[in-house]
Every structure is written in structure tokens, then in C-alpha cells.
Amino acid sequence: MTRLTRREFLGTSSAGLGLGFLGGSALLGGCATGMKGDFMPKASRRVVVIGGGWGGATAAKYVRLGDPAIEVVLIEPNRAFVSCPFSNLVLSGLRSIDSITFGYDGLRKQGVKVIQEMAVAIEPDTKRVRVGEGYLQYDRLVVSPGVEFQWEQVEGLAQNEDKVLHAWKAGAQTVELARQLQSMADGGVFVLTVPPVAYRCPPGPYERICQVAWYLKSNKPKSKLIVLDANPNIVSKAALFREAWKAYPNIDYRASNKVVAVDPGVREVRTEFDRVKYDVINLIPPQRAGGIAVQADLVGADKRWCEVDHVTYESVKQKGVHVIGDATIGLPVPKSGNVANAMGKICATAIVQLLNGKPVPAIPPGNTCYSWVSDREAIAVVNSYRIDNGKVVQIEQKLTPAQSVSVAQRAVGWAQSIWSDMLA
Amino acid sequence: MPRTTSLIVVAAGAILIALLAKSAWAGPLDHPGYAKTLTCTACHGAAGNSKSDAMPILAGMSPAYFKKQVAAYADGARPSPEMEPYAKMVLQLGVDDVARYFADQKPEPTPIKAPVEAVGRGRVAAVQCVICHGPDGKGDPSRLIPSLAGQPPGYLRDQMLLFKQDKRNPADQTLNAVKALMHTIPDDTFGDLAAYYSSLR
Numbered sequence: 203m204t205r206l207t208r209r210e211f212l213g214t215s216s217a218g219l220g221l222g223f224l225g226g227s228a229l230l231g232g233c234a235t236g237m238k239g240d241f242m243p244k245a246s247r248r249v250v251v252i253g254g255g256w257g258g259a260t261a262a263k264y265v266r267l268g269d270p271a272i273e274v275v276l277i278e279p280n281r282a283f284v285s286c287p288f289s290n291l292v293l294s295g296l297r298s299i300d301s302i303t304f305g306y307d308g309l310r311k312q313g314v315k316v317i318q319e320m321a322v323a324i325e326p327d328t329k330r331v332r333v334g335e336g337y338l339q340y341d342r343l344v345v346s347p348g349v350e351f352q353w354e355q356v357e358g359l360a361q362n363e364d365k366v367l368h369a370w371k372a373g374a375q376t377v378e379l380a381r382q383l384q385s386m387a388d389g390g391v392f393v394l395t396v397p398p399v400a401y402r403c404p405p406g407p408y409e410r411i412c413q414v415a416w417y418l419k420s421n422k423p424k425s426k427l428i429v430l431d432a433n434p435n436i437v438s439k440a441a442l443f444r445e446a447w448k449a450y451p452n453i454d455y456r457a458s459n460k461v462v463a464v465d466p467g468v469r470e471v472r473t474e475f476d477r478v479k480y481d482v483i484n485l486i487p488p489q490r491a492g493g494i495a496v497q498a499d500l501v502g503a504d505k506r507w508c509e510v511d512h513v514t515y516e517s518v519k520q521k522g523v524h525v526i527g528d529a530t531i532g533l534p535v536p537k538s539g540n541v542a543n544a545m546g547k548i549c550a551t552a553i554v555q556l557l558n559g560k561p562v563p564a565i566p567p568g569n570t571c572y573s574w575v576s577d578r579e580a581i582a583v584v585n586s587y588r589i590d591n592g593k594v595v596q597i598e599q600k601l602t603p604a605q606s607v608s609v610a611q612r613a614v615g616w617a618q619s620i621w622s623d624m625l626a
Numbered sequence: 627m628p629r630t631t632s633l634i635v636v637a638a639g640a641i642l643i644a645l646l647a648k649s650a651w652a653g654p655l656d657h658p659g660y661a662k663t664l665t666c667t668a669c670h671g672a673a674g675n676s677k678s679d680a681m682p683i684l685a686g687m688s689p690a691y692f693k694k695q696v697a698a699y700a701d702g703a704r705p706s707p708e709m710e711p712y713a714k715m716v717l718q719l720g721v722d723d724v725a726r727y728f729a730d731q732k733p734e735p736t737p738i739k740a741p742v743e744a745v746g747r748g749r750v751a752a753v754q755c756v757i758c759h760g761p762d763g764k765g766d767p768s769r770l771i772p773s774l775a776g777q778p779p780g781y782l783r784d785q786m787l788l789f790k791q792d793k794r795n796p797a798d799q800t801l802n803a804v805k806a807l808m809h810t811i812p813d814d815t816f817g818d819l820a821a822y823y824s825s826l827r
Contacts, residue, residue, distance in 0.1 A: 264664075268655050479797070540668060547664040554655060568665035570708060578770065586711035588718050598711040604826065611780070612708065617679025619669045621675045 207480030237319070237334030247272050247557050249550075250331050250340040252321045252494060254278030256539040258346030259309060259547030259624045263469060266312045268554035275338060277331065279320040280373075281318030283625060284625045286403065287539050287572075288617055289372035294413040298575055301445040302372065308626040326520045332456070342553045345500065345508075345517075346527045346546070347492025349402050349537075354536065355488045357463035357472075366485050380434040382482045383414065387420040390481035393471060395461045395497055397488045400507070402528045402537045405583070406439035409430075409488060409573035412443070414484075415450035416576050427453050429441060430473055432460035438536070439573060439583055439601060446575035466536040491529035500525055512594045513564050514556070515549040524549050533567070535585065541569050543620055546575045564589040572613035580610035650754025661721040663713065673731040679738050679780030686733030688767035689725035696721050708794065735776030739767050740821030749824025751815050754807055755823075764827040775826035782820035 203598045251262045254276050262276045284303050291297040306316045323332040324345070330337040353360040369379040385393065392414055396407040411429055418425045427450075434457055436443050447453050463472040464485055471485070472476050490496065490506035500517050508525040509532045510517055515524045526549050527542035535541045544567035552562045566587035573583060574580045581604075586597045602609050654660050662753035663674070666684070671678045674684030684692070698704035699713035716724050755774075761766050774782060788794035790808035795801050811819070 251807050269653050471809035520652065520783075543668050544665050547667070550659075551655060551661050551664065554653075560655075563661040565664055568668070568712060570669065582707060584708050584711045586717065597714050600707045600711050602707045608784070611784075612680045615678040615780070616669055618678035619671060619676060619681055623668050623672060626677070 207417060217477070219501050220246070221520075237336035239336050240339065241333075241336040242275070242315075242338055244339045244341075245273070247341050248339065249274050249342050249344065249553055250338055250508040251276045251322075251344040251346065252331065253310075253346035253348060253492065253527075254280070254283060254306060254316070255274050255346060255348050255527065255542065256624065257542035257546040257549075259283060259306070260342060260543045261344045261346065261526060261550045262310050262314045263551045263624065264310055264547045264550035265554055267531055268551055269558065270298065270313060272554065272557060274292060274313070275315045275317060275340075276306070277306045277317050277319055277321045278306070279335060280303070280317040281319065282320055284372040284376075285539070285617070285621065286370075286372045286406070288408045289369070289376050290406070290413045291574060292372075292376050293369070293383060293410065294577070295380065295384070296413075296574075298376050299373075304621060304625050306381070306625070321494055322522075324494065324523065325502075326498070326523055329522060337592040340534075341522075341557060343523045344546075344553070345495055345498075345523060345525045345529070345544070345551060347495045347525075347529050349491065351487040351495070351529050353487060356461055356485065356501055356584060358465050359485065359487060362464065366464050366483055368486050369484060370406075371488075379482075379484055384421075386422065386425065386482050388424065389424040391426050391428060391479065392418065392484070393428045393478055394435060394484045395471065395479035395486060396429065396437075398432040399437055399484050400531070400537060402467070404536050405443075405540075405571060405573045406438055408438065408443045409575070410484070411453060411455075412450070412573070412575045415447070416506060417454050418452050420577075421615055423452075425452065428478060429455045430454065430459040430461055430471065430478065431455065431457050434458050439453055439491065439581055440569075442581040442605065443573075443575070446579075446581070449576065468546075472478065489528075491525075495525060495529050498523075500529075502531065511592075512549065512589065513548075513592060514552040515545055517551075534596050535567055535594065536569055536571065538569055538571050540571060540620065541567050544568055546624075552612045566594050570616060572609065572616060574613070575605050578607050578610055578611045581605045582609055582613070643656045647738075657727055657730065658731075659723035659725075662716070662724050665715065665729050666724075669708075674728040675731070675734040676778060677737055679736075679778045680784070682781045683733055683736065683778055684728040686730035687725075687728050687772070689722075689729045690764075690771075691765075691769060691770050691772050692725040692728060693721050694770055696725075698795060698798075699747065703798060705793065733776060735827055736778040736824050738778050738780070738824065740779050740824050744821035745825045746822075748814075748820070751811070751819055752822055755819065758804070759823075763823050774823040777824060779817070779820040781826040782815045782823055786811070786816040811820035 249265050251258045262274050265274050281307050281369050282303050288302050321334050367375050367379045437553040459473045508529050510525050517523045526545035528537040548565045555562045569585040572580050572582045582602045585599045586596050669681045670684050670707045676683045699709040758771050765771040765773040789805050
């Protein structure tokens with residue numbers, strides 16, 4: 203076998219996975235105004251899934267795998283899925299956005315009915331989901347809404363959403379932030395801000411720091427990366443990241459520096475006790491569960507996250523409504539794509555059993571999380587769990603001993619596998 | 627009247643058949659191992675048929691070999707930061723059910739296509755491997771020798787390197803033969819051997 207060049211090594215193509223890139227055939231609906239009343243009458247037992255990300259896409263597929271007699275309708279406003287894992291490599295120019303973008307045709311082949319729309323509201327009493335001017339009926343509902351940003355937590359952010367980029371939902375903002383980084387003059391200052399926990403993907407900001415620092419070191423050696431972290435220390439894989447950052451003297455890391463305001467007019471962010479000028483800003487805002495979960499009052503007293511049963515993922519607040527992925531709280535698991543994928547499968551299996559009047563198995567999730575610390579090396583953390591008296595409990599957390607090329611190769615293998623598991 | 631009766635009989639019969647079919651229908655969830663492998667499939671693929679180059683295919687694997695590997699991962703004898711926590715989870719969930727589930731699944735050979743020239747060179751280089759793994763690469767479950775046929779080339783190459791560096795089951799004396807053999811093979815040839823075995827069906 204010939205040695206792979208870096209580009210080939212990183213370039214796991216979507217074609218090679220059998221995942222159609224931006225497949226868009228057989229869209230149902232597509233026009234909210236055409237959706238009135240019960241626009242898709244329920245003929246058999248039906249599961250409706252809101253959100254086609256790591257949790258929702260997986261749940262939709264696994265309900266069909268578990269019992270093909272159950273109808274599954276997935277409601278997702280985006281035409282294609284863009285992976286947040288590996289999107290930091292788009293910022294450093296090591297991967298294209300196309301290589302992490304996949305259509306939903308694989309799910310359609312599994313018999314999932316994909317509606318490219320935004321779910322407007324949930325009505326648990328009548329078991330309906332509002333879409334457009336109409337509604338869909340369900341027997342069980344899976345809500346996998348991801349996160350929404352709390353713009354109001356940072357002064358000046360709400361009115362400048364288009365100028366102050368988060369790039370924390372992979373897609374157009376990822377591409378635009380990469381462009382801003384590439385067009386920054388050598389000697390410029392890139393400021394990256396980390397929100398307070400809990401937020402999507404705990405090690406994600408620190409991987410991004412590595413990727414931006416690697417890019418600057420390689421392409422703009424006079425530039426600097428200032429990190430304003432709201433947390434008192436690196437949130438995840440701290441020792442491994444500290445070791446990796448020794449290769450990047452261009453990083454100026456400031457812990458316990460919570461951003462409270464931003465002013466793109468004068469290119470300045472303000473922390474509780476400091477002002478920092480920037481040329482390019484990447485402000486990752488504080489987060490809570492996706493809007494529909496907040497609006498449907500699936501969130502707890504904190505108005506941020508959704509508490510669920512640890513075995514079925516049924517909301518503790520609404521019967522028949524299951525919540526999975528980043529929107530959940532209370533399990534000792536990180537808000538990661540891998541955990542959302544596991545929750546999707548476990549929740550789907552529980553729902554199939556419940557709809558068939560059979561006992562629900564108690565299955566714990568798992569977490570495998572890779573972070574790229576340079577153009578060729580990665581680190582990883584793995585968590586395994588068990589269920590004790592109906593609650594998820596950690597068995598063990600294990601870190602890779604050091605960063606390496608072989609961990610990076612396994613990261614590529616992980617991505618290939620899990621994207622297929624969700625969408626193929 | 628008789629016509630109506632026969633219609634009713636036919637309809638009742640159809641309903642009865644439908645009811646029987648429903649109650650007798652055994653879905654994938656009825657396998658005692660199905661739910662216990664849900665976490666595994668993120669990396670190892672649905673039903674253990676990995677589609678990636680780095681992760682091995684578990685579908686069709688001999689239960690004895692599977693259980694030996696899970697035990698070795700869990701106690702650190704086969705060092706892997708990824709697999710050690712998951713192996714402990716599998717032991718707690720019930721390794722017999724998990725091993726049985728994967729053994730019962732039909733293996734689909736890796737979709738990773740190795741270059742034809744490398745496969746040809748690998749076939750020539752494999753003369754010593756066949757002594758244990760057999761002419762078809764299917765191994766010998768009774769001696770805990772795994773099948774290599776159709777496994778992803780990247781995984782096979784990695785394992786040969788780990789044997790050579792004595793990083794796979796370093797203390798396991800029963801593997802001395804394979805470790806010694808790997809020492810006689812240049813690193814570059816591992817890719818050819820991996821290509822060849824990944825191409826076997």
C-alpha cells in the first residue's frame with residue numbers, strides 16, 4: 203500500500219462512504235404555505251423526529267432498522283448535514299466544507315420521510331407538531347434540537363450576528379471565518395472566546411485554538427491568537443492541550459476572562475475587567491437547548507437544558523416526548539456528536555420496544571472524542587458508562603497518552619464510520 | 627348471502643394471518659445482543675460491518691476470539707485507550723450476548739479497495755501467513771486464530787506493526803510465533819500483506 207500524502211490522508215471523501223453529497227431528491231413539502239391542517243395523515247404508528255443532526259438523524263434511521271413497520275418522519279430545515287467534528291480543519295484549510303457535508307438520501311433509502319422545514323411548535327396534549335400552517339400527528343416524538351445561542355448574554359452581539367462569527371454550527375459561518383482568517387494581514391490579532399460551561403463540544407474550542415495557531419504559525423508568523431476563556435481552566439483534555447500548545451508560542455491564553463461585550467465598529471471585545479482589540483473575532487456565545495425545546499417548556503428551572511429519563515430519554519416534563527443530544531442535561535456525559543449518536547440509537551430502540559409493548563433494555567451511551575492538535579496529530583478521550591438504578595454512571599475515562607499520527611488516523615476512521623452510522 | 631359469508635371468511639382469515647405474522651415477527655431487537663452493541667456500531671458499523679479503514683469488522687467473528695480480545699482490552703493486556711473503557715462496558719453488559727450477536731451477523735467485506743499491484747505482491751509475501759491463517763485467510767477459531775479475509779487494510783497493517791513493535795499483547799507468550807514472524811518482514815511489506823488479505827472473500 204502506498205503512503206498517503208497529507209491531503210489524501212485527510213480527504214476521506216463522501217463518495218467513498220457511499221454517502222450522497224447534497225442529495226436532494228424526493229423532498230416532501232418544501233413549501234410551508236402548502237402545509238395546512240393534517241397535511242400528512244397518519245396511517246400507521248408514527249415517530250416524528252425534530253432535527254437531523256447527530257442525534258436526530260441517527261434516531262430516525264434506527265427506528266426504521268428496529269421495526270420497519272413504524273413510519274418515521276424527520277423534520278429538518280437544512281437540505282444537508284454539515285459535521286461539526288472535523289469542521290475546525292476547514293478553518294485551517296486542511297479540509298473542504300464539501301468533505302464534511304452530506305445529504306439525507308441515505309435516510310430516505312431507509313424509508314425515512316424527510317421534510318425540509320422548520321418545526322414551529324410542539325403540542326404534546328394532542329400529539330401534534332406544527333409545521334408551516336399545518337400539523338403532523340405522532341405516537342412518539344423525538345426532539346433533537348441541538349443548541350441555540352444566548353445572544354443577549356454578550357452586549358452588542360444580538361445586533362451584530364453577521365459580523366461577529368461563532369462558526370459553532372458548521373456551515374456558512376465556518377467557511378466565512380476561514381476566509382477572514384486567511385485574509386487577515388500578517389501581524390494581525392485573532393481573538394477567540396470560549397463560553398462558560400455547559401456548551402456544545404467541551405474540547406472543541408481548544409482544538410480550534412490548535413488549528414488557528416497552526417495556521418498562523420505556518421502562514422502568518424507575526425500574528426497572534428488571544429484566547430479569552432470564561433472558564434478557570436481548559437475544560438477538556440487540559441494536560442494534552444497544554445502539551446500541544448508548546449508548539450505554538452503565538453497563543454496568548456487567558457483563563458477566567460469572560461467576554462461581556464463586543465463592538466465590531468472599533469473591533470474590540472470587553473471582558474469583566476479588560477478591553478482587547480482584534481483584527482478577526484471568533485466569539486462562541488453561551489448556549490442553551492435549541493429554541494423549540496425552550497418554547498415547548500421541555501427545559502428545567504434554569505430555562506437552558508432538558509432533563510430526561512436515562513434509559514428511554516423521555517422528557518421528565520412531557521410524556522411521549524423524548525429529548526436527545528446536546529439539549530439534554532443530568533447525564534454525566536459531554537455534549538458531543540458521539541454521545542448524541544449513541545442517545546439516538548438507544549432512544550430509537552426504546553421507542554420501538556414501547557410501541558410494540560415490549561420491555562425497554564437499559565443501555566448506556568459511550569463517548570469517543572478526537573481533537574486535532576496540528577495538521578497531522580490528534581489526541582482522544584473515551585468515556586464508557588453503565589446504568590445503575592436507572593441512572594447513567596461513568597465506568598471509566600481514558601485519554602491517549604500523547605498526541606500522535608496514529609490517533610489522527612483513527613480519528614479519520616471514526617468519522618468515516620459514524621457518519622455512515624448516522625446517514626448511510 | 628353465501629357470497630357475503632365467503633367474503634367474511636376470507637377477510638377474517640386475512641386478519642388472522644396478519645395477527646399471527648405480527649406476533650411471530652422477530653425483529654433485530656429480539657436478539658439478546660442487539661441493544662448491547664448499539665454503542666459499538668458508531669465505530670464498527672451497523673451489525674459490526676465496519677466501513678472505515680481503521681476499525682475492524684466484527685460481523686461473523688468467532689465468539690471465542692472476540693471474548694479473548696475484549697478481556698485483553700479490559701485488563702490492559704492489549705493496550706488501547708479507545709477500547710479499554712468500551713471493553714469494560716461490554717463485560718458489564720454481558721460479553722456472551724455481544725459476542726453471539728456479532729458472530730450471527732453476515733460479514734460484508736471492507737469497501738476499501740486496495741491497489742491491484744499491492745494485492746499481487748501481498749499474495750506472494752503471504753506464504754508464511756497461510757500456515758496459521760489458512761490458504762483462504764479464514765483462520766482457525768479452535769486455536770483462536772482470527773480470520774483476516776476482507777478486513778480493512780489499514781487495520782491489518784496497524785496490527786502487524788503493533789505485533790512487530792511488541793505493542794499488541796506485549797506479555798502474551800502464546801503470540802511469540804506471530805511476533806517473531808513480523809520481525810522478519812520489512813515494514814513496507816505490511817501494506818502489501820494488508821492489501822492481499824483485505825481482498826480475500
